[in-house]
Amino acid sequence: MDTGIQMIELLVDGISRGLVFALLGVGITVVFGLGGVLNLALGVFSVIAIILGVELLGLTGTLFAAIPIAVLAVALLGLAVDRSLLSLVYRSEGDERILLGIFTTLGLATFLDGLLFITYPSSYSLSSGISSLSVAGIQIRGSSIAVIGVAVAVFAVLYYFFSRTYLGGAMRTVLQDETGAILCGISPRRMRTYVFLLSTSIAGIAGILYSFTFEVSVATGFELTIYAIIVSIVGGVTSVLGAAIAGLLLGIVVTFTSAFVGAYISEIVLFGVAIAVLIVRPEQIK
Amino acid sequence: MSAQHTLSGLSWDRLRIPVVVAVLAVLPVFFFNPSYTYISRLFILALVFATLALALNIVFGHTDQLFLFVGALTGLGAYGTALTADALGVSPWLTMLIGATLAGVLGGLVCYVAARRRFTVILIAILTLALQLAIIETFVGARDITAGSTGFRFSGLGLEPLQNALGVYDHVVLYYVVLALLTGVMVLYHYIQHSKYGMAFDAIRQDEIAAEAIGVNVVRYKTLAGFTSAFIIGLVGPLYAQLDSLVLPAMFEFSVIDVLVLIILIVGGIRTMLGPIVGAAVIVYINEELQAFGQWRTVVFGFLLIVLFLYFRSGIVPFLDDVLNERLGLKSTIKSIVTD
Numbered sequence: 135m136d137t138g139i140q141m142i143e144l145l146v147d148g149i150s151r152g153l154v155f156a157l158l159g160v161g162i163t164v165v166f167g168l169g170g171v172l173n174l175a176l177g178v179f180s181v182i183a184i185i186l187g188v189e190l191l192g193l194t195g196t197l198f199a200a201i202p203i204a205v206l207a208v209a210l211l212g213l214a215v216d217r218s219l220l221s222l223v224y225r226s227e228g229d230e231r232i233l234l235g236i237f238t239t240l241g242l243a244t245f246l247d248g249l250l251f252i253t254y255p256s257s258y259s260l261s262s263g264i265s266s267l268s269v270a271g272i273q274i275r276g277s278s279i280a281v282i283g284v285a286v287a288v289f290a291v292l293y294y295f296f297s298r299t300y301l302g303g304a305m306r307t308v309l310q311d312e313t314g315a316i317l318c319g320i321s322p323r324r325m326r327t328y329v330f331l332l333s334t335s336i337a338g339i340a341g342i343l344y345s346f347t348f349e350v351s352v353a354t355g356f357e358l359t360i361y362a363i364i365v366s367i368v369g370g371v372t373s374v375l376g377a378a379i380a381g382l383l384l385g386i387v388v389t390f391t392s393a394f395v396g397a398y399i400s401e402i403v404l405f406g407v408a409i410a411v412l413i414v415r416p417e418q419i420k
Numbered sequence: 421m422s423a424q425h426t427l428s429g430l431s432w433d434r435l436r437i438p439v440v441v442a443v444l445a446v447l448p449v450f451f452f453n454p455s456y457t458y459i460s461r462l463f464i465l466a467l468v469f470a471t472l473a474l475a476l477n478i479v480f481g482h483t484d485q486l487f488l489f490v491g492a493l494t495g496l497g498a499y500g501t502a503l504t505a506d507a508l509g510v511s512p513w514l515t516m517l518i519g520a521t522l523a524g525v526l527g528g529l530v531c532y533v534a535a536r537r538r539f540t541v542i543l544i545a546i547l548t549l550a551l552q553l554a555i556i557e558t559f560v561g562a563r564d565i566t567a568g569s570t571g572f573r574f575s576g577l578g579l580e581p582l583q584n585a586l587g588v589y590d591h592v593v594l595y596y597v598v599l600a601l602l603t604g605v606m607v608l609y610h611y612i613q614h615s616k617y618g619m620a621f622d623a624i625r626q627d628e629i630a631a632e633a634i635g636v637n638v639v640r641y642k643t644l645a646g647f648t649s650a651f652i653i654g655l656v657g658p659l660y661a662q663l664d665s666l667v668l669p670a671m672f673e674f675s676v677i678d679v680l681v682l683i684i685l686i687v688g689g690i691r692t693m694l695g696p697i698v699g700a701a702v703i704v705y706i707n708e709e710l711q712a713f714g715q716w717r718t719v720v721f722g723f724l725l726i727v728l729f730l731y732f733r734s735g736i737v738p739f740l741d742d743v744l745n746e747r748l749g750l751k752s753t754i755k756s757i758v759t760d
Contacts, residue, residue, distance in 0.1 A: 172542060222730050233486070237682070237729040244679060247721025252715045258601030270428045356675075360553060363546060405554035412547050416537045 152385020153285035158376035159365030172233035177358030182343025212334030473696035479649035489552035495672030497657025512576035520654035527650020571668025689735025
């Protein structure tokens with residue numbers, strides 16, 4: 135086996151994993167940046183999307199129907215959580231809200247994990263249905279093509295949304311200056327609802343993409359949340375672009391370390407990077 | 421001072437520890453039975469979790485530093501004790517201090533860095549959560565040293581001679597050992613609350629900048645709180661392992677230890693001495709009642725976590741304290757006795 139080719143194949147794997155990490159990181163970043171809530175239940179939304187995707191695929195027979203419906207359903211669940219739980223959390227301010235956010239979303243994650251595990255105790259994955267591609271002797275997995283394609287499209291939409299649409303602009307205003315936003319007639323609470331919908335939808339998409347490559351069980355949900363938080367920290371917590379770049383880089387680093395050193399070392403590297411960033415640059419995180 | 425002293429008057433404040441310890445000490449007489457170790461295991465587990473929650477109470481309750489790696493610290497204590505005892509060929513009773521110091525130093529270091537770098541509560545939470553996962557991952561991955569996810573047997577903390585002399589079974593001895601530790605932690609907690617440390621902690625928690633301005637060394641006190649809590653948690657580790665005669669990574673996971681300890685602390689009442697004990701009793705009991713429902717247990721705990729934090733953050737002990745004081749008029753009675 136030619137090492138050059140192997141490197142490129144690993145790089146493609148790394149990019150594909152990195153883009154999923156990036157999406158997850160954005161899911162944490164937007165909600166924390168706009169609402170001050172660290173959503174420890176994010177990964178559970180991903181798992182729910184995967185399980186719904188598998189079930190809907192069985193019903194409809196096509197991924198083109200299954201995935202959008204699954205993501206929509208997860209977004210609606212997000213709406214329900216925002217209206218009920220998060221409304222109570224947003225009542226408090228400052229440190230108190232942050233603590234409440236941590237504990238209620240941790241409770242929600244535990245609650246939903248328990249519910250899911252009762253009906254879905256095994257592992258699940260989806261097949262992208264795209265066959266592998268061979269370019270100049272380099273094997274590219276079908277799942278990688280699907281992941282990269284969809285993730286890039288999602289990021290393009292996100293970029294357009296945040297830079298060109300009124301709603302996206304309004305959301306960024308709240309992020310920068312809440313009082314100013316209120317004076318402009320923008321309701322921060324409403325923006326927080328939208329952003330939570332956005333976050334859970336992204337988590338749903340990220341989960342489905344993740345399941346193209348990896349088997350996912352209910353327990354994976356917490357793992358995904360942790361990846362998301364690490365990416366978000368490394369990317370600067372309130373920057374969508376930062377999260378995207380951090381996700382991509384971490385995905386590549388993890389793929390290479392797990393290929394050459396070992397899977398458990400790669401996880402520790404991931405935590406190590408997060409811990410280092412926290413210690414070196416805490417001021418970037420409010 | 422704060423709520424837990426309202427019932428006080430001096431008498432209750434001084435009697436509290438002896439009364440509680442006496443009650444806990446007679447429980448085995450009624451409930452322990454060598455042919456039914458299941459029950460005695462639950463009692464020991466409740467004491468173990470009460471001690472963990474009381475330790476977390478110092479660092480989280482009193483200095484607002486949220487530790488989300490109680491499980492990892494417990495594990496460090498257990499692995500540190502067991503592995504060094506093995507390597508040095510000495511009794512784990514001696515190496516317990518090494519395990520606890522290991523945990524304590526990590527806890528102190530985290531708080532030192534966090535205080536120096538002015539971490540907010542969310543940063544400490546994320547930092548310790550990352551450490552929790554990294555440490556568990558190391559227990560699983562460093563197979564040559566830790567025997568990986570299957571773990572190893574550990575039973576060096578029995579006191580066979582004493583056990584045989586008294587003619588009791590192993591759980592009785594372990595129960596009193598854990599109770600002794602819990603008593604020690606209660607005394608320490610009481611001391612902290614009534615010393616300059618307690619005042620410094622209160623000052624820091626209420627307004628860090630103001631505390632610093634009047635000359636409280638914030639970094640030092642926060643580090644001290646972190647070390648103390650982590651050291652105690654590290655001491656509990658090997659005793660927790662002794663209960664099931666096992667050391668394996670899954671015992672120390674976030675979902676197994678931290679979630680439970682947090683619920684216990686909040687149910688019982690944060691910033692109270694008796695809260696963790698009441699909370700541990702209630703939660704271990706609920707956990708047991710739900711055993712038959714399998715996975716529904718997780719659902720219930722998740723629900724509890726949400727509801728408790730949203731609506732019942734004061735906890736059982738402060739709640740009862742208030743009820744006794746306000747509705748029964750105990751406060752004025754005690755006050756009149758004290759002032760007379």
